[in-house]
Amino acid sequence: MKFEKLQFKNAEAQNIYENYLKQIQSATKKLSREDHHDILMELNSHIYESMSKKSDESNNEVKDLIDTLDKIGIPNEVLKPLIADKKLNQATKTFNPIHIFQALVLNFSYGIMYFVFFILYLFLFSFVVLVFGKILFPNNFGFYYQKGEIFQYGGFVENEKLQNFEVLGNWFIPVTILLGILFYFLITLLLKLKRSMNVNRNVVLV
Secondary structure, eight states, rough: OOOOOOOOSSSHHHHHHHHHHHHHHHHHTTTTTTHHHHHHHHHHHHHHHHHHHHHHOOOOOHHHHHHHHHHHOHHHHHHHHHHHHHHHHHHHHHOHHHHHHHHHHHHHGOOHHHHHHHHHHHTTTHHHHHHHHHOOOOTTOOOEETTTTTEEEEEEOOHHHHHHHHTGGGGGHHHHHHHHHHHHHHHHHHHHHHHHHHHHHHHHHH
16 A cells, blocks of 8 residues: 555644654664555554544644644654564564564563574674684684594684594585574574564463
8 A cells, every 4th residue: 555645734734744754764764665664554544543533623733743643652762662573573584684683682672582592693603703714724623523532613723632633624614604504594493483472472462
């Protein structure tokens, strides 16, 4: 459905309304175009319905509009929970690292678990460090293993005796990349499961 701005007879009311729309657009700019449009349509509908009821009782558009917008609230504040939820939904659908990072940052204040997920995603950076470490210092990074004595994945290893127990060699890079990808999808699926549990709980509460 195409979005259409409301038209007010009073120029001041029109300016107040359009400034409020800009606040909504600014608050939802991190969302997908579809989610951004849905929120804009929803709030615009609330404004229209409220103003339609007030028009039967009052001829003061400015006062009525200000009252309506005050009841809805400041977009940047009142939309925070909704934006955080929609961003999380977008992230778990697309598996896009940028969307996931944004969603976790937005959801920090809604539970310690989201902070834990944020730390886990930061941990993924260690896989990148290991890959570049192996490229730049091939003799100091690897998988060092001896049954019952040595188990070390990574580096920086300078002990020549320990280097004798490196078992992956040039396979260290593809194995590390594969582990990073698997870890990424695993914690993203766990994040998706966490969100679905929240949705189901909210449905029960309603």
